Amino acid sequence: QVQLxxxxxxxxxAGGSLRLSCRISGFPYTTNCxxxxxxxxxxxxxxxxxxxxxxxxxxxYLESVEGRFTxxxxxxxxxxxxxxxxxxxxxxxxxxCAAKTWHCSGWATGGYGYWGRGTQVTVSS
Numbered sequence: 001q002v003q004l005x006x007x008x009x010x011x012x013x014a015g016g017s018l019r020l021s022c023r024i025s026g027f028p029y030t031t032n033c034x035x036x037x038x039x040x041x042x043x044x045x046x047x048x049x050x051x052x053x054x055x056x057x058x059x060x061y062l063e064s065v066e067g068r069f070t071x072x073x074x075x076x077x078x079x080x081x082x083x084x085x086x087x088x089x090x091x092x093x094x095x096x097c098a099a100k101t102w103h104c105s106g107w108a109t110g111g112y113g114y115w116g117r118g119t120q121v122t123v124s125s
Contacts (some may be wrong), residue, residue, distance in 0.1 A: 002026045002120030004097045004113045009119030016087050016123070022116055023081040029070030034073055034080045034103035035112065038093035039122075048095070049082060054103060065091070087123045094118040 004027075008020040020036065035050035052058040059071055068084040078093035080097055099110035105111070 004099060004114055004116035006095065006097050006116045006119040009095060009121045011122040011124065012084065012087055014088055014125050016081070016122055017085045018087065018121060020082040020084065020095055020119060020121075022080075024078045024080065024099065025063070026098075027078070027099060027114065030103040031102060033100045033102065033112075034071075035098045035100075035104070036071060036080070036082045036110075037096045037098055038091075039096070039118070040090070040093040045096070045109055047109075049054075050104045050107075051080070052104040058104065060104065084121070087121075089125045090122050092121060092122050092123050 003025045005023045012018055032053045033050055036048045037045050038048050039045040047062060048065055049061045049069055051071050051073050058112045072081045096118045097116040099114040101114045
C-alpha cells in the first residue's frame with residue numbers, strides 16, 4: 001500500500017523559512033515524478049515544485065516560488081523535501097506531497113495518483 005506522509009508545516013513570520021518533508025512508502029515505481037502542491041484558502045490547488053526520476057533530476061517550479069523554494073529527493077531514504085525560504089503571506093496554504101508513476105509533465109492534479117493528507121503552512125505578515 002502506497003503511503004505519503006507530510007511533516008514540517010507550521011506558522012512562521014514573513015521572511016522566515018520552513019522545511020517540509022514527505023516520507024514515501026510502498027511505492028515501487030522507479031520511473032516517477034514527485035511533487036509538492038498547495039491549496040491556498042479560497043483558491044484552487046496549484047503545483048509548487050516537481051522533480052523527475054530521470055538522470056538529471058529535472059525540476060520545475062511555480063513561477064512565484066522560483067528562487068525561494070528548493071525541492072529535493074533522497075531515493076535511498078524514500079523522502080521528498082521542500083525547503084521554503086523568504087516566505088510570504090501568500091504562501092499560506094495546505095501543502096501536499098504527490099507522486100505519479102511516470103515522468104513529470106505539466107501540473108494537472110489528475111496525473112498524480114498518490115497523495116498525502118497535507119500539512120498546514122501559515123505565514124503571517
